Amino acid sequence: MSPYLGKARPRPDAAEKATGRAEYIHDIRRPGMLHAAIRFSEHAHARIKGIDTLKAERIRGVRAVITAQNTPEIRLGFLRDNVALKGEKVRQFRDEVAAVAAIDPDVAAEAAAAIEVEYEPLPALFDPASALDEGAPLVHERDAAGRPLETNLMPVHFRHSSGDITAARSAAAHAVSGEFSTPLIQQSCMGTAGALAEFDPRMNLTIWAKTQIPFLAQRDFNSALSQIGLAGRNTRVIVPALGGGFGTGLDTHCYEYIAILLAWRTGKPVKILYKRDQEFAYLSPRQSSTVRISQGCDAGGRLTFRDVHVTQDNGAYGSWGATYPSVMMIPATSLYRVPNIEFDCELVYTNNTYAQAMRGYGNPELTWALESNLDELAEAAGIDPLEIRRINCNEPGEVTPMGLRVTTCGLRECIEGVGERLGWKNKGGWGAGKKRGVGLASMVHVGGSGRIYRSDASGVILRLDDYGNLYVASGGVDMGQGLHSALQIMAADSVGVDPERVFITQTDTSTCPWDVGTHASRGAFTAGNALLMAAEKMRRQLFEAAIDLYPDLVEQARRSWIRANPDTPPADFDWRASVAPERFQLRNNLLSLRDTPPIPWLEIDLAKLIRAAHFRAGGGEMFTVEAFYDPPSELPDWERGQGNMSACYTYGTQGVEVEVDTDTGDVKIVAMVSVLDVGRVINPQALRGQIVGAIAQGVGYALYEQVITEKGRILNPNFTDYKIPTAVEIDFPLDLEYIETDEPAGPYGAKGIGEPGLTPTAPAIANAIFDAVGVRVRDLPITPERLLAALHARYDDHIPRRAPNAR
Amino acid sequence: MSSYHRPPSVAEALRLKRELPGSSFIAGGTDLLVQMKDRVRQPTALISIRHLSELTRIETDGGARLGAATPLSDLADDSALMTGWPILGEALRDFASVQIRGSATIGGNLCNGSPAADAAPALIVLGARVRIAGLDGERLLPVEQLFEAPGRTRVREEELLVSIELDPPLPSGHGVFLKKMRTAMDVSLASIASLALLRDGRLEEIRLAAGSVAPVPMRLHETEKVLRDRPLTPERIAEARRVARDEVRPITDIRAGADYRRHIVGVFVQRALEATLEKGDR
Numbered sequence A: 001m002s003p004y005l006g007k008a009r010p011r012p013d014a015a016e017k018a019t020g021r022a023e024y025i026h027d028i029r030r031p032g033m034l035h036a037a038i039r040f041s042e043h044a045h046a047r048i049k050g051i052d053t054l055k056a057e058r059i060r061g062v063r064a065v066i067t068a069q070n071t072p073e074i075r076l077g078f079l080r081d082n083v084a085l086k087g088e089k090v091r092q093f094r095d096e097v098a099a100v101a102a103i104d105p106d107v108a109a110e111a112a113a114a115i116e117v118e119y120e121p122l123p124a125l126f127d128p129a130s131a132l133d134e135g136a137p138l139v140h141e142r143d144a145a146g147r148p149l150e151t152n153l154m155p156v157h158f159r160h161s162s163g164d165i166t167a168a169r170s171a172a173a174h175a176v177s178g179e180f181s182t183p184l185i186q187q188s189c190m191g192t193a194g195a196l197a198e199f200d201p202r203m204n205l206t207i208w209a210k211t212q213i214p215f216l217a218q219r220d221f222n223s224a225l226s227q228i229g230l231a232g233r234n235t236r237v238i239v240p241a242l243g244g245g246f247g248t249g250l251d252t253h254c255y256e257y258i259a260i261l262l263a264w265r266t267g268k269p270v271k272i273l274y275k276r277d278q279e280f281a282y283l284s285p286r287q288s289s290t291v292r293i294s295q296g297c298d299a300g301g302r303l304t305f306r307d308v309h310v311t312q313d314n315g316a317y318g319s320w321g322a323t324y325p326s327v328m329m330i331p332a333t334s335l336y337r338v339p340n341i342e343f344d345c346e347l348v349y350t351n352n353t354y355a356q357a358m359r360g361y362g363n364p365e366l367t368w369a370l371e372s373n374l375d376e377l378a379e380a381a382g383i384d385p386l387e388i389r390r391i392n393c394n395e396p397g398e399v400t401p402m403g404l405r406v407t408t409c410g411l412r413e414c415i416e417g418v419g420e421r422l423g424w425k426n427k428g429g430w431g432a433g434k435k436r437g438v439g440l441a442s443m444v445h446v447g448g449s450g451r452i453y454r455s456d457a458s459g460v461i462l463r464l465d466d467y468g469n470l471y472v473a474s475g476g477v478d479m480g481q482g483l484h485s486a487l488q489i490m491a492a493d494s495v496g497v498d499p500e501r502v503f504i505t506q507t508d509t510s511t512c513p514w515d516v517g518t519h520a521s522r523g524a525f526t527a528g529n530a531l532l533m534a535a536e537k538m539r540r541q542l543f544e545a546a547i548d549l550y551p552d553l554v555e556q557a558r559r560s561w562i563r564a565n566p567d568t569p570p571a572d573f574d575w576r577a578s579v580a581p582e583r584f585q586l587r588n589n590l591l592s593l594r595d596t597p598p599i600p601w602l603e604i605d606l607a608k609l610i611r612a613a614h615f616r617a618g619g620g621e622m623f624t625v626e627a628f629y630d631p632p633s634e635l636p637d638w639e640r641g642q643g644n645m646s647a648c649y650t651y652g653t654q655g656v657e658v659e660v661d662t663d664t665g666d667v668k669i670v671a672m673v674s675v676l677d678v679g680r681v682i683n684p685q686a687l688r689g690q691i692v693g694a695i696a697q698g699v700g701y702a703l704y705e706q707v708i709t710e711k712g713r714i715l716n717p718n719f720t721d722y723k724i725p726t727a728v729e730i731d732f733p734l735d736l737e738y739i740e741t742d743e744p745a746g747p748y749g750a751k752g753i754g755e756p757g758l759t760p761t762a763p764a765i766a767n768a769i770f771d772a773v774g775v776r777v778r779d780l781p782i783t784p785e786r787l788l789a790a791l792h793a794r795y796d797d798h799i800p801r802r803a804p805n806a807r
Numbered sequence B: 001m002s003s004y005h006r007p008p009s010v011a012e013a014l015r016l017k018r019e020l021p022g023s024s025f026i027a028g029g030t031d032l033l034v035q036m037k038d039r040v041r042q043p044t045a046l047i048s049i050r051h052l053s054e055l056t057r058i059e060t061d062g063g064a065r066l067g068a069a070t071p072l073s074d075l076a077d078d079s080a081l082m083t084g085w086p087i088l089g090e091a092l093r094d095f096a097s098v099q100i101r102g103s104a105t106i107g108g109n110l111c112n113g114s115p116a117a118d119a120a121p122a123l124i125v126l127g128a129r130v131r132i133a134g135l136d137g138e139r140l141l142p143v144e145q146l147f148e149a150p151g152r153t154r155v156r157e158e159e160l161l162v163s164i165e166l167d168p169p170l171p172s173g174h175g176v177f178l179k180k181m182r183t184a185m186d187v188s189l190a191s192i193a194s195l196a197l198l199r200d201g202r203l204e205e206i207r208l209a210a211g212s213v214a215p216v217p218m219r220l221h222e223t224e225k226v227l228r229d230r231p232l233t234p235e236r237i238a239e240a241r242r243v244a245r246d247e248v249r250p251i252t253d254i255r256a257g258a259d260y261r262r263h264i265v266g267v268f269v270q271r272a273l274e275a276t277l278e279k280g281d282r
Helices: A014-018 A054-058 A105-114 A165-171 A214-227 A254-266 A276-282 A320-334 A363-381 A385-391 A411-422 A483-496 A523-564 A606-614 A684-703 A761-773 A784-795 B010-019 B032-037 B072-076 B079-084 B086-093 B098-103 B106-111 B119-125 B221-227 B234-247 B258-279
Strands: A034-040 A046-052 A062-067 A096-102 A116-121 A160-162 A174-182 A194-199 A205-209 A235-238 A270-273 A288-297 A303-315 A340-349 A436-446 A458-464 A470-474 A502-504 A584-587 A590-593 A623-629 A649-660 A667-677 A734-739 B003-005 B024-026 B045-048 B058-061 B063-067 B129-134 B137-142 B147-149 B160-166 B174-180 B190-199 B202-211
Touching: A034 A105, A034 A254, A034 A276, A046 A096, A054 A062, A054 A105, A062 A105, A062 A254, A096 A105, A096 A254, A160 A320, A165 A288, A165 A303, A165 A340, A174 A363, A194 A254, A205 A214, A205 A254, A214 A235, A214 A254, A254 A270, A288 A363, A303 A320, A303 A363, A320 A340, A320 A363, A320 A436, A363 A385, A363 A436, A363 A761, A385 A411, A385 A436, A411 A436, A411 A649, A411 A667, A411 A734, A436 A761, A458 A483, A458 A523, A470 A483, A470 A523, A483 A502, A483 A523, A483 A584, A523 A584, A523 A590, A523 A606, A523 A623, A590 A606, A649 A761, A667 A684, A667 A761, A684 A734, A684 A761, A784 B258, B010 B045, B010 B129, B010 B160, B024 B032, B058 B079, B063 B079, B072 B086, B072 B098, B072 B106, B079 B086, B086 B119, B086 B174, B086 B190, B106 B119, B106 B160, B119 B174, B119 B190, B119 B202, B174 B258, B190 B258, B202 B221, B202 B258, B221 B234, B234 B258
Parallel strands: A034 A270, A205 A235, A303 A340, A470 A502, A667 A734, B003 B045, B024 B045
Antiparallel strands: A034 A096, A046 A116, A062 A096, A160 A340, A174 A288, A194 A205, A194 A270, A288 A303, A436 A649, A458 A470, A458 A623, A584 A590, A649 A667, B058 B063, B063 B160, B129 B137, B129 B160, B174 B190, B190 B202
């Protein structure tokens, strides 16, 4: 049994963060550093007629004012439809029109405000439906290649079709349809966005960036260097301590390119930081979506078809968030067993703020619709909501209509576990007048990374120094989720060193090996697998060196032991006969032989072996190994919706008991249960943090959070007006349970767990509300005002003391 | 902001205020500093008053006198005050966060002029008065008349609110404070305070006030009329709920719609009266 695996251990960065030593982007300063401020658009859609920067340039302390007119164009975005500084027109309120570098942030802000911009307003579009109307103005007249566009529909295609949905629909014993919507959501990172860009004298760039994709960012920034005439120069991306990522770091951002342009223009390090209101207004939130769904089943409750149509308001530019449907397809095709499926989506350009990725990446949006609608189907079929999920449960070994190859699957245990822990069997008979109800919802997500790029790999370099310290360099980013904790424990266990002797190298493209990025719940899975491969190499090298060196080391150890303990009886065990690479074992920095009597001098400090090997006469060696792991998965064909995009899949179910105040519309969570198939628990403490945090976000998604806009302008850019749950709102009994299915593809059997925790929360709560009061709200968040309106619509002011569906 | 002053007395503070046009008094600073950061207010100078002992005393001898610069947490910790006027404790209990309550002052909460000031409805139903000092002397004003418009009170530019004065508690009065927020850390979207004196099933006295549902914290006179000197019955309560709903003048903003706020005021009036009815004639 491993001494560290599955045992609670504080994260290696915990003390630094708790004592204020961790260095965030806010803390980093460079000699001669300037501060940047951006002038943003004042229109949702307008042609730029002129920009006058004279007044700004004359302000004392201003070092540069840049616009599209005086800098090279830098294109960015997954569709290359965005530019760092807008020259021709603005397409959203947050469009970057000009930027300033100055000696302090206040001067920079003052100068940015002094820039005069003349606009010719254009008709603007604020919802997908009007953007798709015939004759609607175009957000983009041309694509990145200059070809004219004729519609606001984005050129991205994600479809799936299997079986015969028309036949299945007409044959279904029961079928229900519904339209479900989700709002714009702010990721609410505790650490706001920022970057610091600096050129060295050879014009190579170093950028401290709040990114989850240091290596793809390096590629993006190198491409920007080419665009400003610095082809062949390199970018070094350093990732400081991050106060949350949640998907905000999956793209490179205009503000980063603006910092680069200003550093290039001034020859000085330039830092840009967003304050909280800027983070709300100028960083991309989670997309808003509408999902139209119908599902049907036979008389026995077996699902026969599922028809899903998604509309996403993408806003003005394409980010990676525009590939949400790639992940929506997973639950759409593969949550429960459904033979006949249609999935399609339309992503629409509008003049709203452009949206980007957030934790769950489309899955919470789709699961919200799917699991709410499944309860409606259960109601129509007269089947208990838990029972209908059991009937259609996924099983290990199945291949889903999308071609996902399910390896391990603990969904049945998750559903039944929630039922048991929530007291589902006794769910009837809540006290009269107490409008309480229970609900549940399940989820499936990529558990073995998600291939959305030609490589889905992670590299790890391990290095042992002369004192037995193990350095782990990984391209994976710890943005607070605890990747470094998982790597520390896995490294200690797999190499055989004390966890306190494991040091995780700061993420830096100049010292860490390539990694596609930390998203899709993949960090611990892919970096963990790469680490195990590297650890194997390390042990092999150590044990091979030990064949020659161990006997001498033991002899030395024996002599000094006997010197210290002269009365020791001689051991008559011939340990020399046991020396073979496969007989060595390394634990807690101690090298020894397997199956030998407990003779003290047979245990050799790893550092001694390393030094002996390092300084060996006639050619020493160092202990540095690398490994590169690319999971066994396929890049799906998105037009057909086919392909096994992950090495394995994570399943889970959450159950909720709520109490509804039918006078005020308030929903109180009485208790929550979460049962997740995590494959294997690596660090229960870090895992609990991940799940509790995700559930808090899920509760916010369900009940409180929404970015409110009026004609494209954000009205609630602060935490007074944008509500995330506080400790009070999540102060309910939370029962967490893990199913360990020991996934063969996972490191130590573990699956990815970063996103699953928030995915089923909102529909579980909505289903519990329905159980309590017989009313279904189909738009998130379920605010008291919305729920009350639904109650009044249903009961016309005469809300019964007891819900009609209460059993 | 060019200077910061720490005068030794109220008189000196008032003199400084006259001398420094565009200056502002500062006590807890929990609203003012945020407004200064956002450049909503840009005072030329700050005159601190929170260190003045004459402004941070709590005196209870039958009635009560609360120094205007007393932090809310000090009020909540004063057992004589909380026992005599429990409704004030209810209004302060869920006020913002522990940190804010430690800094924000009772006078500041009123002088900020917010329609959502949680202390206001409670003080209005208690019949509290504010003592306002100027260079020419002092005057008393009922809290009910203090508010002029959102962000504006009747404390004039060169005056300072120095204390809040409470009459002795109504014998056997029953007070209730209710407020609705979106989460535990929020500006209330509707609040009500009720002070009732029930004798032999009749409401001998009833005072109702509401916050966040009009340009200023308001007394619900129409609703009181329906109730005063009449038997408190479920029918009467239902009527009061309807009248209160019509009496308030809320707006729709990002926190809630006007109709929802009206509805909540009605529900809260009903709940407050039901609580009084349940408590009975004791």
